[in-house]
Structures are given as structure tokens and as C-alpha cells.
Amino acid sequence: MGVAALVLGIIAIIIGIFSAGSLGWAGALMGIIGIILGALGKKNAPEGQTGLATAGLVCSIIGTILCLLLYIACIACVGGLAALA
Numbered sequence: 001m002g003v004a005a006l007v008l009g010i011i012a013i014i015i016g017i018f019s020a021g022s023l024g025w026a027g028a029l030m031g032i033i034g035i036i037l038g039a040l041g042k043k044n045a046p047e048g049q050t051g052l053a054t055a056g057l058v059c060s061i062i063g064t065i066l067c068l069l070l071y072i073a074c075i076a077c078v079g080g081l082a083a084l085a
Helices: 001-017 023-042 051-084
Strands: none
Touching: 001 023, 001 051, 023 051
16 A cells, blocks of 8 residues: 555656646545555554555655645636736
8 A cells, every 4th residue: 555655646746746737636636545545554564664655645745735736826827817807
């Protein structure tokens, strides 16, 4: 589960950086799933083998926050442009 959380977290970060508005919701969804898998991986891992799950959890949290912030900023920008017209 730690590997899946890490992969989803990295994908969420990449989506958040390169497609701020159009796929922000998809990156946030992947990040949330990564958070869940990272928490489960940390809980179910044997003693001393939680490093990958922790890395996945951190990447997923960062990816989720990044995607949501940039998605909201993009929506606000479009709304501001619509108000000018």
C-alpha cells in the first residue's frame, strides 16, 4: 500500500504543477486516495518498515493541497475575468 500511496502522491503533485485548472479535481482525488492508502500502509506495515508509506502519505498530502489550491485559484481567475466582461 505504501508504493501505491507514493505513486498516487507523485502523480497528484505532477498534475497539480502542470495542469492547474483542467485536471485539478482529478489530482486532488488521487491525492485523497493516496492519503488513505498511506495511512493504511503505515498502520499495517511491520515494525520498522513504514518509510515508503510515510513518503507516500507526505507526497499525497502535498499533492492534494497543491491541486486544490491551484484549482481554486484558476476558478477565481476565470470568475474575475468573467466579471470584467
